[in-house]
Amino acid sequence: MNPSARLQAAIDLLDKITAAARDQGASADTIVARWFAERRYAGSKDRRAIRELVYDAIRMLGERPASGRAAMLALAQRRPELAEGFDGSSYGPAPIAPDEPVAQAGLLPAWLARAFEASDLGEDEQAALLARAPLDIRVNPLKADPDAIAATLPGAMPLEWLPAGLRLASDTPVEQLPAYKDGQFEVQDAGSQLVSLAAGAEPGQRVIDLCAGGGGKTLALAAAMANQGVILACDVDRPRLSRLMPRAERAGVTIAGTRLLNPGREPEMLADQLDRADLVLVDAPCSGTGTWRRNPEARWRLTPERLARYVATQAALLDIAAGLVRPGGALVHIVCSLLDAEGAGQAEAFLARHPGWTAAPLAMGPGTPRGPGLRLTPLRDSTDGFFVAKMTRP
Numbered sequence: 001m002n003p004s005a006r007l008q009a010a011i012d013l014l015d016k017i018t019a020a021a022r023d024q025g026a027s028a029d030t031i032v033a034r035w036f037a038e039r040r041y042a043g044s045k046d047r048r049a050i051r052e053l054v055y056d057a058i059r060m061l062g063e064r065p066a067s068g069r070a071a072m073l074a075l076a077q078r079r080p081e082l083a084e085g086f087d088g089s090s091y092g093p094a095p096i097a098p099d100e101p102v103a104q105a106g107l108l109p110a111w112l113a114r115a116f117e118a119s120d121l122g123e124d125e126q127a128a129l130l131a132r133a134p135l136d137i138r139v140n141p142l143k144a145d146p147d148a149i150a151a152t153l154p155g156a157m158p159l160e161w162l163p164a165g166l167r168l169a170s171d172t173p174v175e176q177l178p179a180y181k182d183g184q185f186e187v188q189d190a191g192s193q194l195v196s197l198a199a200g201a202e203p204g205q206r207v208i209d210l211c212a213g214g215g216g217k218t219l220a221l222a223a224a225m226a227n228q229g230v231i232l233a234c235d236v237d238r239p240r241l242s243r244l245m246p247r248a249e250r251a252g253v254t255i256a257g258t259r260l261l262n263p264g265r266e267p268e269m270l271a272d273q274l275d276r277a278d279l280v281l282v283d284a285p286c287s288g289t290g291t292w293r294r295n296p297e298a299r300w301r302l303t304p305e306r307l308a309r310y311v312a313t314q315a316a317l318l319d320i321a322a323g324l325v326r327p328g329g330a331l332v333h334i335v336c337s338l339l340d341a342e343g344a345g346q347a348e349a350f351l352a353r354h355p356g357w358t359a360a361p362l363a364m365g366p367g368t369p370r371g372p373g374l375r376l377t378p379l380r381d382s383t384d385g386f387f388v389a390k391m392t393r394p
């Protein structure tokens with residue numbers, strides 16, 4: 001494909017990605033992968049170049065653009081060599097007309113920029129959310145030794161505060177490696193590893209992972225518990241939860257079991273677990289603002305109404321979780337979001353609704369105190385953005 005055809009391909013993809021962001025359709029990654037799967041003629045260099053154009057445009061536009069062409073014109077203003085590709089050739093985009101609409105560069109949609117400012121996160125923090133994310137792995141101590149794994153991965157760097165964490169070049173094809181297939185390590189962002197450790201799960205405990213999804217944190221908890229005790233991993237999403245047990249098996253985790261919940265019927269489906277858990281983890285569904293380095297178009301999807309729905313669901317889940325904790329046990333609230341409404345504000349509201357519960361200190365090296373918990377940000381901590389708080393039942 002010549003440069004003009006690559007530009008047109010990026011425009012077509014951005015049209016699909018903006019429509020999906022507006023209609024809550026597939027993620028940009030999925031759209032790009034499907035698009036290439038249907039176009040076998042695109043070689044690896046074409047794919048890399050088109051992907052780069054698409055993601056560079058997404059990163060530079062705070063508001064969802066009106067069209068793929070308006071987005072690519074904005075990128076061409078920043079990188080004038082791209083303007084030459086608008087040449088009207090058979091596979092390329094039409095020449096640029098005078099006064100054509102061009103999308104406006106920016107970091108975030110205006111309402112979200114205000115929410116970030118209100119959460120004490122200025123433009124430097126917002127910009128860091130649009131950088132490229134590194135690739136982190138957690139070596140599974142039940143099966144492998146971090147130094148031995150590091151020795152097989154050229155360029156692997158140890159992660160501070162995480163004895164089992166390694167940072168790799170982001171294009172390392174880790175999932176092809178025999179050690180990965182054998183469960184000797186998991187792909188997990190450093191922030192996710194840190195908040196899992198901060199939960200403080202101990203060998204022999206009874207733990208409930210209320211929003212376990214595919215089990216990223218369940219496996220980290222099991223490792224911290226030296227595979228002793230019991231973890232009940234719950235979720236309402238059957239496809240996600242069904243991935244957990246095969247992963248646990250691969251990782252040599254024998255203490256986890258799953259329970260599929262029906263939304264709205266969680267309390268009755270967990271009635272046998274009331275007041276019993278030493279620790280309940282609520283890795284709650286959230287806006288995901290902390291993970292925008294990985295899916296920057298997500299900031300075009302979020303609306304004030306969706307954010308309000310996440311906040312309400314989180315509060316409901318924390319109240320359900322509170323009923324599962326034994327006296328003296330603890331509840332850990334985690335979100336991969338930087339907004340106070342979902343993090344510190346949510347934990348404060350929980351403490352206000354539950355007299356006698358108290359915020360517990362967190363044993364986590366990095367992170368900045370925020371309300372009753374700690375916040376990790378890409379800028380300060382070089383991790384995905386997270387909030388974590390631990391609350392103890394009287």
Ligand SMILES: C[S@@+](CC[C@H](N)C(=O)[O-])C[C@H]1O[C@@H](n2cnc3c(N)ncnc32)[C@H](O)[C@@H]1O
Nearest residue numbers: 211212213214215216217235236237283284285
């Ligand atoms: C942030 S994700 C969890 C990620 C997972 N803990 C991990 O580390 O891989 C949030 C999860 O909450 C689940 N969820 C949403 N509503 C729920 C509910 N009412 N009860 C339990 N889980 C729920 C979602 O299906 C999703 O898997």
